[in-house]
Amino acid sequence: MAVPALTKTHPVADELAQLLFEGADRERVHGAWRRLVSGKEFAYRPGLPPEERTALSYERLRLLNDAAGDPVELAADPYRLAGLHEWTGPVDGGLTTLASIHYNLFLGSVLDHDGGRDRDLSAFTSLRRTGTFLCTELEHGNDVASMETVAVFDRATGGFHLTTPTPGARKFMPNTSLTGGPKTAVVAARLVVDGEDQGTFLFLTPLSDESGHLPGVRVRPLPQRTGTPVDHCLTSFDRVWLPREALLEAEHGRLGADGTLASSLGNRRKRLLRSINRVTMGKLCMSAGTLGMSRAALTIAVRYAHSRFLAGPKAGDRIPLAAHRSHHGRLLHALATAYAMTFLHRSLVSRFAVHAEEDRAEVEREVAVAKGWITWQARTITTECRERCGAQGLFPANGLADLPLNIEGGITAEGDNLVIWVKAASEMVFGHQGVRAGESGDPEGRELTELPFLRDLLAEAERIWQDRARTALREGPSGDPVGRWNATSDAALEMVSAHARLQAADAFLAAAARAEDPRAGFLMRSLCRLFLLRQLGEHTGDLLAEGRLTPDHVRALPKTVDTLVGELAPHLMTLVDAFDLPAEVLSGIPIASGGSVGADEGGDESEDGWEEAGVGAGVSVRV
Numbered sequence: 001m002a003v004p005a006l007t008k009t010h011p012v013a014d015e016l017a018q019l020l021f022e023g024a025d026r027e028r029v030h031g032a033w034r035r036l037v038s039g040k041e042f043a044y045r046p047g048l049p050p051e052e053r054t055a056l057s058y059e060r061l062r063l064l065n066d067a068a069g070d071p072v073e074l075a076a077d078p079y080r081l082a083g084l085h086e087w088t089g090p091v092d093g094g095l096t097t098l099a100s101i102h103y104n105l106f107l108g109s110v111l112d113h114d115g116g117r118d119r120d121l122s123a124f125t126s127l128r129r130t131g132t133f134l135c136t137e138l139e140h141g142n143d144v145a146s147m148e149t150v151a152v153f154d155r156a157t158g159g160f161h162l163t164t165p166t167p168g169a170r171k172f173m174p175n176t177s178l179t180g181g182p183k184t185a186v187v188a189a190r191l192v193v194d195g196e197d198q199g200t201f202l203f204l205t206p207l208s209d210e211s212g213h214l215p216g217v218r219v220r221p222l223p224q225r226t227g228t229p230v231d232h233c234l235t236s237f238d239r240v241w242l243p244r245e246a247l248l249e250a251e252h253g254r255l256g257a258d259g260t261l262a263s264s265l266g267n268r269r270k271r272l273l274r275s276i277n278r279v280t281m282g283k284l285c286m287s288a289g290t291l292g293m294s295r296a297a298l299t300i301a302v303r304y305a306h307s308r309f310l311a312g313p314k315a316g317d318r319i320p321l322a323a324h325r326s327h328h329g330r331l332l333h334a335l336a337t338a339y340a341m342t343f344l345h346r347s348l349v350s351r352f353a354v355h356a357e358e359d360r361a362e363v364e365r366e367v368a369v370a371k372g373w374i375t376w377q378a379r380t381i382t383t384e385c386r387e388r389c390g391a392q393g394l395f396p397a398n399g400l401a402d403l404p405l406n407i408e409g410g411i412t413a414e415g416d417n418l419v420i421w422v423k424a425a426s427e428m429v430f431g432h433q434g435v436r437a438g439e440s441g442d443p444e445g446r447e448l449t450e451l452p453f454l455r456d457l458l459a460e461a462e463r464i465w466q467d468r469a470r471t472a473l474r475e476g477p478s479g480d481p482v483g484r485w486n487a488t489s490d491a492a493l494e495m496v497s498a499h500a501r502l503q504a505a506d507a508f509l510a511a512a513a514r515a516e517d518p519r520a521g522f523l524m525r526s527l528c529r530l531f532l533l534r535q536l537g538e539h540t541g542d543l544l545a546e547g548r549l550t551p552d553h554v555r556a557l558p559k560t561v562d563t564l565v566g567e568l569a570p571h572l573m574t575l576v577d578a579f580d581l582p583a584e585v586l587s588g589i590p591i592a593s594g595g596s597v598g599a600d601e602g603g604d605e606s607e608d609g610w611e612e613a614g615v616g617a618g619v620s621v622r623v
């Protein structure tokens with residue numbers, strides 16, 4: 001069994017791809033980015049030291065900018081912005097980070113404030129200057145409300161003095177080195193007027209020019225971190241003067257000529273959240289990047305499973321890895337999750353793009369919950385795929401080794417997953433209404449193959465954990481807020497987890513209903529069924545105790561899953577072909593194109609290529 005040709009795609013895979021990639025909007029959202037990463041400039045380059053890999057990411061950022069069309073329009077388009085991350089994530093994690101910062105956090109923040117489009121943005125849209133975003137401080141990560149950097153209003157000039165008052169207030173992790181050319185930052189700082197803290201706002205701050213960092217700007221490179229290298233630094237300011245127009249203003253805060261602040265928001269925390277509102281889109285971007293990495297990892301692992309042969313049950317037989325249930329079963333469960341992740345992400349990008357102001361809080365919470373779930377699942381999927389490719393998966397040339405480490409960045413960026421889930425959990429214990437007891441119906445006579453039944457069981461699991469969280473909060477120690485939350489948080493986080501999976505299942509079901517080809521519909525429903533059965537496995541005890549499952553259901557669950565895996569196994573290649581990775585990308589990955597690292601190195605296997613190790617008769621070692 002050989003890996004199918006890279007240029008041929010099954011018609012069913014074409015329809016699945018249409019469902020996965022925005023349907024009629026597929027070319028507008030994904031086309032430019034897919035073509036971009038197909039170019040030879042994005043091929044894997046072995047042996048580059050970290051500094052050169054970082055410089056390469058900046059070179060590719062310029063190629064991306066050329067393909068972007070109008071960068072201003074890109075920054076304002078959630079669909080294309082997310083799509084950018086999906087396609088660059090698998091080929092260059094550093095580029096994905098740089099693009100996310102420049103287009104979303106920097107350019108997007110400028111555009112979201114008064115007069116954004118009226119400013120002269122040509123230096124940024126042409127990438128004569130790269131934009132960066134400075135919010136997190138060394139001692140203030142998830143508690144950005146406690147940040148210390150200040151911008152003091154100077155009545156004499158009408159401008160501001162930007163200052164880092166303590167070592168712990170140095171801006172942490174932004175790409176502020178001289179690599180990549182001159183840079184400008186959007187800096188989050190407390191606006192201080194006549195000694196009074198008015199809340200955190202954003203300030204447009206040039207950092208460097210062709211000669212180096214500007215006066216008062218202090219930059220120190222951070223040690224190399226895991227994953228694809230980026231020029232992360234510690235950045236501080238020593239009374240850097242900024243003109244009046246450096247302050248980014250909107251309805252949440254406008255500074256009058258007399259130093260009076262007019263704001264539609266009543267407290268400093270709300271002003272902060274409005275100032276850094278682009279972080280929500282950033283969560284969608286981080287999720288998108290890890291989505292692309294998951295789909296790429298699965299494509300590589302499935303193709304390798306069909307080209308890697310091993311001994312069969314009879315002497316002389318050779319069968320592919322994909323023939324074994326222990327191998328293809330794990331990949332199918334990962335595939336089902338990747339499809340669910342994709343459809344959940346699609347639904348949230350659409351919801352975010354059109355949400356009304358009154359829905360802002362709920363949409364932001366749903367995006368945060370999905371970001372946590374998607375990025376955690378991506379780490380699990382890419383690790384699974386790496387393991388299924390054995391030693392070949394350890395070589396970066398095979399496209400897998402760097403992915404889990406790059407995903408770690410997504411798990412932490414734009415809000416550490418656990419922290420944003422804790423916040424969501426605290427809001428959802430009483431602020432969210434899920435399915436109530438009795439709505440999921442009598443389980444007698446229901447089959448584990450019924451999608452509506454399985455969906456309602458997952459909703460019931462969310463309800464069970466919400467009830468536990470509510471009970472724990474009510475019964476927690478009075479007068480001890482931390483103690484009460486400690487007694488509640490485990491159940492509340494389980495509620496959030498179930499909620500994320502339920503939202504993914506609903507998005508999956510909606511996508512399956514749009515399938516027109518019966519064969520594509522069958523695969524979509526089967527894969528969604530496999531996803532739901534896997535999610536329900538850990539809740540069977542609770543569902544049985546609550547009368548939502550029968551003992552026969554619990555007994556039948558393993559066999560139902562095994563049968564479903566057996567039905568889907570012959571379609572593994574079709575399911576990953578739908579991920580539409582360009583042939584040019586796959587052909588550059590040895591194990592995705594029928595080869596392996598080392599197979600074409602060293603020419604023939606003559607004795608000239610080998611040297612006796614001298615450790616026993618007949619033992620040779622390649623050198």
